[in-house]
Amino acid sequence: MNQLVKSIEFGISILLLSEMTYAGVLDLANEKIKQEQHQTMQKPKPVKKPKPVKKVETEGLLEAMPTVREPIKEGLTMKKPSFIRKNFPNLNELLRDSRKIPVNYWEKVLSSLDEMPSGNRKQAIINALTIAKKHPPFLLGGNTERGFDSTTFLRHILSSAGVKISQKPREKLSDTLMRTTTKVATAKPGDLVFYKGNIGSFGLFIIYVGDSDDTSLGIGTLESNYPVAIYDFSMNPNFTKTGYFHVIYPDNS
Numbered sequence: 001m002n003q004l005v006k007s008i009e010f011g012i013s014i015l016l017l018s019e020m021t022y023a024g025v026l027d028l029a030n031e032k033i034k035q036e037q038h039q040t041m042q043k044p045k046p047v048k049k050p051k052p053v054k055k056v057e058t059e060g061l062l063e064a065m066p067t068v069r070e071p072i073k074e075g076l077t078m079k080k081p082s083f084i085r086k087n088f089p090n091l092n093e094l095l096r097d098s099r100k101i102p103v104n105y106w107e108k109v110l111s112s113l114d115e116m117p118s119g120n121r122k123q124a125i126i127n128a129l130t131i132a133k134k135h136p137p138f139l140l141g142g143n144t145e146r147g148f149d150s151t152t153f154l155r156h157i158l159s160s161a162g163v164k165i166s167q168k169p170r171e172k173l174s175d176t177l178m179r180t181t182t183k184v185a186t187a188k189p190g191d192l193v194f195y196k197g198n199i200g201s202f203g204l205f206i207i208y209v210g211d212s213d214d215t216s217l218g219i220g221t222l223e224s225n226y227p228v229a230i231y232d233f234s235m236n237p238n239f240t241k242t243g244y245f246h247v248i249y250p251d252n253s
Contacts, residue, residue, distance in 0.1 A: 082114050084126065087133075094132045094219075094230045109208045109217065113189070119253030121190035124161035128205050128219045131157075135227045148228055150202035150220050151177060154192060157205050157219075162250040174201035178245055187244035190253075193218055193233060194242040201242060204231060213241075 088094070091106045116122045131145060131153075139147025143156055151173040155165050158177075167176040174194065178201070181192060187206055193216075194203040204218025213233035221228045222235075233241070 084113050084129070085110055088129050091129075091230060094129065094135075105215070112208060116189065117253065119251045120161040120163075120249035121247075121253040124157050124163075124190055124205070124247075124249070125207050127160045128157045128207065132219045132228050132230055135229055136221075137227045138221045138224045148221055150174075150204075150222060153220055153228055154203055154205055158247065163247060172200055174203065177203065178242075181245035181247050183243050184246045185244070187246065190249070191247050192245040194245060195239040196242055197239060202239075203245075204233070206244075 088110075091109060113122075113125060116125070134145060136142075136145050137147045138149060140149050141152060142148045143152045148156065154177055155173060159165060163180070165176060165180055167173060171179075177192065178194060184191070187193060187209055189207050189209065191206045192203045193206055194201050202220070202222060204220040206216070206218045207230070208215075208217040210216045216233040217230055218233065219228065219230055222231075
């Protein structure tokens, strides 16, 4: 009996010892995990070293840059061409005289027209240039782009800019135009210049006033051999100049 009790007590002690050992092992394992986690949290992350930058050959690159940038710079500063320069780049094409005016002189003419303020006067000049570009033929009494004579062309241009032309019965149109305008000593673009012809007076619509008749320009027509075009004031020395006539436009331009 005593031997059995001892055996039982020995077995129970073995079981208790096993449970205690197992529990101890678990505690040791948990403690180890906690220590490793703590060390992981405190351990700094490794810093990645930057990749080496590949060296680029730049010799000669800066010297080549201006040739690339210059056209872009010019494009940024380029001005939009004016209506006159866009539509009448070469006024020599509108010139009837065989004597061609130098390009640098036409530049002066174009610049003076560009500098004119907008208004009825400038519009009349643009209208005259537009018709001269088509070179309508001389047509006595004509009043359309199919043909004009000297005075009907002047009346057409002035009327297109709002100037009222009231011709009296039996009055020559040239006399009407000179009566409607004011005779002056000096003229400016948009005014008229008249000459005494073989039968009556004829005139030109002034687009540029230079230092002399040779360098002053107007638009008009003379007779059958002279279509509507640009002429200088000294186109024919046989015609005597009557004078300059100032035009008053509706906007006083």
